[in-house]
Amino acid sequence: EAGVAQSPRYKIIEKRQSVAFWCNPISGHATLYWYQQILGQGPKLLIQFQNNGVVDDSQLPKDRFSAERLKGVDSTLKIQPAKLEDSAVYLCASSLVVGAGPGTQYFGPGTRLLVL
Amino acid sequence: DAKTTQPTSMDCAEGRAANLPCNHSTISGNEYVYWYRQIHSQGPQYIIHGLKNNETNEMASLIITEDRKSSTLILPHATLRDTAVYYCIVRVAGFGNEKLTFGTGTRLTIIP
DSSP states (O other): OOOOEEEOSEEEEOTTOOEEEEEEOOTTOOEEEEEEEOTTSOOEEEEEEETTEEEEOTTSOTTTEEEEOGGGSOEEEEESSOOGGGOEEEEEEEEOOOTTSOOOEEEOOOEEEEEO | OOOOBOOSEEEEETTSOEEEEEEOTTOOTTEEEEEEEEOTTSOOEEEEEESSSOEEOSSOEEEEOTTSSEEEEEETTOOGGGOEEEEEEEEEOSTTOOOOOOOOOEEEEEEO
16 A cells, blocks of 8 residues: 655755645545644644545644645645745645544654655 | 644654553543544544544554543554654534644654
């Protein structure tokens, strides 16, 4: 079974530039998550999709971050314009939740962003 | 979700059992205990989860105290590849409740 795919793996940009990250979840997983992980900290949820609808985006800085999941499969996360404090690893995860049982999240390798 | 408390770091000799504690004294009756780990430069990896019974899989064992206020993840025969940050997470399961709230975890170092 293929895992969660993310691209690019690394990105270096200057502040005020724009950047986009792409995620392809595990086939059949309806739920997709984007996390931000700053060096030395645990991942922090930015946004959660159920199919192509947003379930939770309470921690997404909406003035500069946006995300979409067209057709309920792939997703893109965009930052425009980037700030120095956006330097982090951006992780995508997906899960299959059946009924009321607990779902396990499977993470991609992440995209490491450096803003100069 | 209930908060969890873990030691910042631990060392374990290769081949020995690694026992990682987690305190979750405010856990509710419908909250599960999850363990994930993150090896350097990789995304987090699911290890195991449980509600109130002890659980075992090919990776580890999870021991949950009877009052459910704490748990221990056991890696029975630690190898160098088990060096990672281990996260203990407590959350309610079910649709709309899949959010994981990560703390800073325990940095486990396996010593040759």
